[in-house]
Amino acid sequence: MPEPSKGRLKIGMLGAGAAAQWYYLPATQHWNDRLQLTAVCDVDEARAGQFADQYGGTAYGDYEAMLGDPEVDAVAVLTPHRFHTEQVIAALQAGKHVLVEKPMAEGFSDAVQVCEIAERNGLHVSCAPPNMLHPGQRRLMEIVAKGVIGKINLIKMSQNSMGPGARPGAPTDFSWFYQSGAGGMSSMAGYGLVRLTGVLGGVKSLAAMSTTSIPERVMRDGPAAGKRVSADVPDNNVIVFDMGNDTLGTMDTGYVAMSSESPMMSLFGNDGTIEVYGGDQVLRIRLYRDDWKTNVDGWQDVDIPGLDTRWALHPATLLSLADAVLDGKPLLNGPRQLAHVIEFIEKVWVSAESGQRVDMTSDYTPPTWDELPVETSDGKFGLV
Numbered sequence: 100m101p102e103p104s105k106g107r108l109k110i111g112m113l114g115a116g117a118a119a120q121w122y123y124l125p126a127t128q129h130w131n132d133r134l135q136l137t138a139v140c141d142v143d144e145a146r147a148g149q150f151a152d153q154y155g156g157t158a159y160g161d162y163e164a165m166l167g168d169p170e171v172d173a174v175a176v177l178t179p180h181r182f183h184t185e186q187v188i189a190a191l192q193a194g195k196h197v198l199v200e201k202p203m204a205e206g207f208s209d210a211v212q213v214c215e216i217a218e219r220n221g222l223h224v225s226c227a228p229p230n231m232l233h234p235g236q237r238r239l240m241e242i243v244a245k246g247v248i249g250k251i252n253l254i255k256m257s258q259n260s261m262g263p264g265a266r267p268g269a270p271t272d273f274s275w276f277y278q279s280g281a282g283g284m285s286s287m288a289g290y291g292l293v294r295l296t297g298v299l300g301g302v303k304s305l306a307a308m309s310t311t312s313i314p315e316r317v318m319r320d321g322p323a324a325g326k327r328v329s330a331d332v333p334d335n336n337v338i339v340f341d342m343g344n345d346t347l348g349t350m351d352t353g354y355v356a357m358s359s360e361s362p363m364m365s366l367f368g369n370d371g372t373i374e375v376y377g378g379d380q381v382l383r384i385r386l387y388r389d390d391w392k393t394n395v396d397g398w399q400d401v402d403i404p405g406l407d408t409r410w411a412l413h414p415a416t417l418l419s420l421a422d423a424v425l426d427g428k429p430l431l432n433g434p435r436q437l438a439h440v441i442e443f444i445e446k447v448w449v450s451a452e453s454g455q456r457v458d459m460t461s462d463y464t465p466p467t468w469d470e471l472p473v474e475t476s477d478g479k480f481g482l483v
């Protein structure tokens with residue numbers, strides 16, 4: 100039985116845009132035994148007021164005012180990427196725990212600073228993307244750890260989309276996603292890199308090419324429908340990387356792929372192949388074995404116990420933060436892994452500009468698969 104909880108985590112939501120409206124605000128209602136929304140802040144004060152009225156809490160137009168609110172234990176940073184470093188550090192300095200949407204900071208040195216401030220002050224930073232919290236990731240790590248496909252030699256990854264502005268149903272103006280301080284790689288690469296490093300640990304070195312393939316974007320829908328935006332961050336990135344242990348990989352990431360039925364990640368081992376499907380999380384795993392000894396021959400689907408696509412998506416990071424703060428459980432989506440991911444992204448720019456292979460300086464050792472949470476059928480972490 101899990102330890103009894105010491106109450107609810109009081110959340111101040113910073114940024115009431117799409118991610119808040121689609122995922123995080125409803126999650127505070129769905130998991131209201133673990134989470135209590137006590138404040139909503141947005142530079143658009145009317146928007147903050149609208150969602151504070153709908154979901155509860157005090158409305159703020161200025162995040163520094165919200166950081167002074169004693170009714171806020173943890174701040175969920177859901178603003179455009181260029182504000183993350185400043186707002187995460189300010190929240191930590193105000194003694195608040197933090198949830199931060201991707202990316203956790205702008206650059207690698209910022210990310211290290213966030214880790215150090217949090218560690219020095221005994222505060223938690225729960226980081227998106229939440230792949231480490233999903234049952235499919237646990238299953239994937241289990242299969243690899245048990246040596247089902249033997250030593251892994253080659254990895255192929257694709258983490259691409261057409262970008263949020265290309266989707267129907269935009270509640271806000273998504274043009275900032277294509278401009279400096281953001282971009283396809285800072286949005287997309289983290290999903291695949293958390294998945295990869297969660298299975299195989301840190302990347303040792305990389306070489307990359309980057310370009311801007313679609314220099315002008317047109318917002319398809321929502322309040323900015325029809326707006327033309329020039330993209331000032333490369334949207335098309337192809338990377339070759341070395342995991343050590345004679346294991347090499349390739350990855351494409353950015354905002355240039357409308358759709359794909361190919362796996363998001365393929366692992367090629369001495370004794371078989373694993374294909375992983377799903378964008379934000381592992382939704383399907385296929386396994387190939389050619390094994391005359393056990394009679395397992397050809398492709399098969401691997402079951403994923405506890406898969407819950409609705410509630411397990413982004414706000415799993417809020418629950419894991421509540422588990423860490425209230426019950427002292429280890430935070431499995433912590434900032435050291437994401438700092439490594441941010442260094443990877445930064446080194447892609449260095450390599451693309453210099454034309455040189457670049458070594459990583461940070462490393463990451465993942466937890467073992469059985470340390471990852473198991474989800475019950477209602478999507479809550481616990482024992483099954």
Ligand SMILES: NC(=O)c1ccc[n+]([C@@H]2O[C@H](COP(=O)([O-])OP(=O)(O)OC[C@H]3O[C@@H](n4cnc5c(N)ncnc54)[C@H](O)[C@@H]3O)[C@@H](O)[C@H]2O)c1
Binds near residue numbers: 146176178202272
């Ligand atoms: N849009 C998506 O599909 C999606 C999906 C998952 C995660 N995310 C992540 O969620 C985060 C937010 O993205 P979004 O899509 O919700 O963007 P958005 O533009 O819809 O919302 C951002 C909100 O932040 C507010 N804001 C801007 N600057 C602020 C400031 N200085 N202080 C307070 N509020 C401020 C804006 O007014 C807006 O309401 C990003 O990190 C993004 O990567 C987005």
